[in-house]
Amino acid sequence: MNTNYLLCDFCNQNLASMAITLPCGFVVCLDHLNMKNNSFKCIVCHDHVIDFEQCLNMPKNRKNLKNFETQIYIDPVYPNNNFTELNNRIGKWNQLSYYQINLTNHPTLRLFYFEILPTGEIITATGNLINIWQINTGNVIKTYQGHSSKVHMVKMLKNGNIVSCSADLTIKIWHRETEKCLLTLTGHTDWVNCVIELPNSCICSSSDDQTIKVWDIDKQLCLMTLKGHNNYVHTIAVSGENELVSASADRTLKIWNLTTGECIRTFIGHQNWIHRFDILNNGDIISCSDDKTVKLWDKASGKCKHTFRGHNDSVLHVKIFDNREVISCCKDGNVKIWDLNTGEFIRTFVGHEPSLSGIFIVNNRQFVTSSYEHTFRIWNL
Structure with missing residues (x-):
C-alpha cells in the first residue's frame, strides 16, 4: 500500500508508513489503536468491537506487515561462506562452565x-x-x-x-x-519500570503510565515527557549521543530525539509484549518478546532483518555477547545462543532452575545470570 498520499480516517492526516485497515473498511495509522487490550471499540465508526489479533490477520494487514518484517538472513561476515570460525565457536560454547554464588x-x-x-x-x-x-x-x-x-x-x-x-x-x-x-x-502516575543516566548527567525514566520522562537532577525538575506508546514502557536505553530507544507492551520499539522529544522511528513486527532489547555497535537493535521470539532490527529502515525462533515460552532477556553472538533467556529458565551474523542456532542450556531473573555481560569471556532465589552463576568460556 502506498501511503504517501492517503489520509488517515481517524486523524485526517497523512497515513503513517504503517497503516491498518479496520474490519469496517476505514484505514488508520497503527499508533491510534488501543493495543492495551486485545479487544476494543472501533475508533472511527464506533459501531463494533475490534479483535486486534483478527484485525492483523486480515489479508490487507498481513501484506502490509510483511513489508515491515522481511524474514531474511543477514549475509555471513565470513569470506566465501567459510563456517570454520562458526564451528570453532560452537565448540567453545560446548565447553561453557559456571561458578555459582548463593547470596544471603x-x-x-x-x-x-x-x-x-x-x-x-x-x-x-x-x-x-x-x-x-x-x-x-x-x-x-x-x-x-x-x-x-x-x-x-x-x-x-x-x-x-x-x-x-x-x-x-x-x-x-x-x-x-x-x-x-x-x-x-x-511525576509518573504508574509503576516506574526503568531509569538510566543520560550523557548530559540528566536521567530518564519509563513507566506503566505509557510515558518516558527526562529529569534534571540538580533542578529536581522534569524537563520533557515523551508520549507515543499505547501501553506500558518496559525498557529504555541511550543510542548515540542524542537518541533514546524504548520497548513497550504495545508490541513496538521506538527511537526518540532527546532534543525535540520527537519519535523518529517505530519498529513493528512483534506479536506480543516486548520486554528488553540490546543495541549493537552499528545502532541496530535486537529485542525479545512474549511472542517467544527474538528479532534483529535495522535501525535505518525500521525493518526486521531476522527473527530467531526456538524458545517455547516468553523471552524475557536478550544480550549481545562479544558482538558476535546473541544470548536469549526464556521464562522457563532455558538460555539459547545464536550466531548474530548468520542466524545459526549454536546451543541451549539451562540457566537456572526454576527461573532466570536477569543477565549481565562482564566481558567477551564471561557473563552472569541470576535467579529469583538469589542464586548467581558466573559463566566462563
Missing part, C-alpha cells in the same frame, strides 16, 4: 534486578530493598531503604551515587556511602 537468603523476597558494579560488587533490587553485596563472601555491605513498593531497577551513576525506580511511582537518588536518600522525583 531472603525467604520471602524475590530478586528482580541486578548489575555488576565497576567496583566488582553486585547491586540488587529485592522487594522494596536495594542491596550491595560482596561477591566473594555473599554478604550484604550496603542497604538502601525508602521505597514503599517493589524496586524495578537500580544503577550506579557516574558520580558514584545510586539511582532506583519503583512501583511506588517514584525515582530516588541515594548516597552510596551513607545509604541516605538524597532526592525523590515524582
Whole structure:
C-alpha cells in the first residue's frame, strides 16, 4: 500500500508508513489503536468491537506487515561462506562452565534486578530493598531503604551515587556511602519500570503510565515527557549521543530525539509484549518478546532483518555477547545462543532452575545470570 498520499480516517492526516485497515473498511495509522487490550471499540465508526489479533490477520494487514518484517538472513561476515570460525565457536560454547554464588537468603523476597558494579560488587533490587553485596563472601555491605513498593531497577551513576525506580511511582537518588536518600522525583502516575543516566548527567525514566520522562537532577525538575506508546514502557536505553530507544507492551520499539522529544522511528513486527532489547555497535537493535521470539532490527529502515525462533515460552532477556553472538533467556529458565551474523542456532542450556531473573555481560569471556532465589552463576568460556 502506498501511503504517501492517503489520509488517515481517524486523524485526517497523512497515513503513517504503517497503516491498518479496520474490519469496517476505514484505514488508520497503527499508533491510534488501543493495543492495551486485545479487544476494543472501533475508533472511527464506533459501531463494533475490534479483535486486534483478527484485525492483523486480515489479508490487507498481513501484506502490509510483511513489508515491515522481511524474514531474511543477514549475509555471513565470513569470506566465501567459510563456517570454520562458526564451528570453532560452537565448540567453545560446548565447553561453557559456571561458578555459582548463593547470596544471603531472603525467604520471602524475590530478586528482580541486578548489575555488576565497576567496583566488582553486585547491586540488587529485592522487594522494596536495594542491596550491595560482596561477591566473594555473599554478604550484604550496603542497604538502601525508602521505597514503599517493589524496586524495578537500580544503577550506579557516574558520580558514584545510586539511582532506583519503583512501583511506588517514584525515582530516588541515594548516597552510596551513607545509604541516605538524597532526592525523590515524582511525576509518573504508574509503576516506574526503568531509569538510566543520560550523557548530559540528566536521567530518564519509563513507566506503566505509557510515558518516558527526562529529569534534571540538580533542578529536581522534569524537563520533557515523551508520549507515543499505547501501553506500558518496559525498557529504555541511550543510542548515540542524542537518541533514546524504548520497548513497550504495545508490541513496538521506538527511537526518540532527546532534543525535540520527537519519535523518529517505530519498529513493528512483534506479536506480543516486548520486554528488553540490546543495541549493537552499528545502532541496530535486537529485542525479545512474549511472542517467544527474538528479532534483529535495522535501525535505518525500521525493518526486521531476522527473527530467531526456538524458545517455547516468553523471552524475557536478550544480550549481545562479544558482538558476535546473541544470548536469549526464556521464562522457563532455558538460555539459547545464536550466531548474530548468520542466524545459526549454536546451543541451549539451562540457566537456572526454576527461573532466570536477569543477565549481565562482564566481558567477551564471561557473563552472569541470576535467579529469583538469589542464586548467581558466573559463566566462563
